[in-house]
Amino acid sequence: MLKKLVLEDGTFFVGNSFGSDNDAIGELVFHTGMTGYQEMLTDPSYCGQLLLLTYPLIGNYGINRSDFESMKPFARALLVREWEPEPSHYEKEQSLSSFLKEHNVVGLAGIDTRQLTRHLRDKGVMKAMITSIDRSISEVVEELLSFRPNKKVVEEVSTSRAYQAPGKGKRVVVMDFGMKHGILRELVKRECDVVVVPHNTTAQEIYRLNPDGVLLSNGPGDPKDCLEAVGTVKELLGNVPIFGICLGHQLLSLACGADTFKLPFGHRGANHPVREIKTGKVTITSQNHGYACDKNSLLNTDLEITHEAVNDQTVEGVAHRKYPAFSVQYHPEASPGPLDANDLFQQFIDLMVHTEMEAKNYVKA
Numbered sequence: 001m002l003k004k005l006v007l008e009d010g011t012f013f014v015g016n017s018f019g020s021d022n023d024a025i026g027e028l029v030f031h032t033g034m035t036g037y038q039e040m041l042t043d044p045s046y047c048g049q050l051l052l053l054t055y056p057l058i059g060n061y062g063i064n065r066s067d068f069e070s071m072k073p074f075a076r077a078l079l080v081r082e083w084e085p086e087p088s089h090y091e092k093e094q095s096l097s098s099f100l101k102e103h104n105v106v107g108l109a110g111i112d113t114r115q116l117t118r119h120l121r122d123k124g125v126m127k128a129m130i131t132s133i134d135r136s137i138s139e140v141v142e143e144l145l146s147f148r149p150n151k152k153v154v155e156e157v158s159t160s161r162a163y164q165a166p167g168k169g170k171r172v173v174v175m176d177f178g179m180k181h182g183i184l185r186e187l188v189k190r191e192c193d194v195v196v197v198p199h200n201t202t203a204q205e206i207y208r209l210n211p212d213g214v215l216l217s218n219g220p221g222d223p224k225d226c227l228e229a230v231g232t233v234k235e236l237l238g239n240v241p242i243f244g245i246c247l248g249h250q251l252l253s254l255a256c257g258a259d260t261f262k263l264p265f266g267h268r269g270a271n272h273p274v275r276e277i278k279t280g281k282v283t284i285t286s287q288n289h290g291y292a293c294d295k296n297s298l299l300n301t302d303l304e305i306t307h308e309a310v311n312d313q314t315v316e317g318v319a320h321r322k323y324p325a326f327s328v329q330y331h332p333e334a335s336p337g338p339l340d341a342n343d344l345f346q347q348f349i350d351l352m353v354h355t356e357m358e359a360k361n362y363v364k365a
């Protein structure tokens with residue numbers, strides 16, 4: 001079925017729908033990875049967004065059992081140049097279009113994804129709608145201008161009750177703001193005793209779980225919409241080792257008095273180079289974020305910049321000068337993407353061990 005994509009600034013494209021035939025409205029963002037569409041679709045950080053992929057052929061290995069990053073897709077729509085109706089892979093369970101249909105996610109193919117991406121790079125990400133070709137542009141633009149994305153999106157994606165993935169190693173409490181399963185897999189691989197808790201769990205409730213460390217997960221939306229969580233991180237800081245990933249990094253930054261801002265078109269891809277300030281070493285990272293921590297605002301805080309983006313010099317990692325807490329804007333769990341930064345999970349474990357040893361020495365002295 002022919003469908004129209006209309007952007008907030010009146011630009012429009014006509015394409016063919018696949019997946020659900022419904023309309024879809026949300027922020028239109030682009031991802032430059034060549035593979036990993038299943039992980040992207042099921043990453044809760046995309047909740048409510050329309051996801052445009054720059055790689056020209058999508059869906060050729062279908063949907064499998066192992067590449068889920070949560071139980072269902074969260075992106076509202078997937079926009080591609082071409083999709084593959086007959087996928088081929090030994091793990092394939094279903095095609096991309098039947099997966100999208102089953103979960104009511106809109107697919108749009110046949111549009112000039114290159115032109116659209118360049119437009120977003122020039123003008124910045126904006127709201128967009130996939131709708132009937134019969135609707136007038138001005139009417140859709142009006143609807144887009146009055147559309148307000150859900151500010152409580154973290155509440156929508158977080159677990160409603162705590163659950164455990166038992167292990168014989170360090171006890172890690174994960175605050176779930178829209179956690180990707182890849183984070184859980186990395187902790188379990190390192191034998192951590194993991195308890196995943198809802199986004200609004202208080203510091204007191206977390207202490208009752210006897211954590212050796214707290215991991216602040218990735219998640220959707222503007223970090224400034226999560227002020228309750230920022231308050232909790234403030235309370236936890238200095239009492240327990242903290243590791244933040246993506247939204248978790250932004251929440252740690254806000255809790256330490258820094259500011260965040262919206263990037264013009266975000267970082268979403270599987271090959272973003274990040275430089276470690278101390279060593280100059282560059283790692284290729286997986287990224288998916290629209291906001292970033294403001295460099296200047298860090299000057300009056302106890303955070304130091306540990307990593308920066310090679311492409312635009314924005315902040316990619318911070319560490320606390322006094323307390324055991326650090327965070328990164330990118331995704332060490334990859335899923336999808338390169339595993340160059342995977343060692344950060346070991347650094348978190350080392351930090352928990354070190355903090356425990358210091359506490360014992362302190363008690364002895």
Ligand SMILES: NC(=O)CC[C@H](N)C(=O)O
Pocket residue numbers: 045217218219220221222223245246247248288289290291292
């Ligand atoms: N993947 C994430 O955690 C994204 C964080 C935040 N929602 C942003 O877009 O910047």
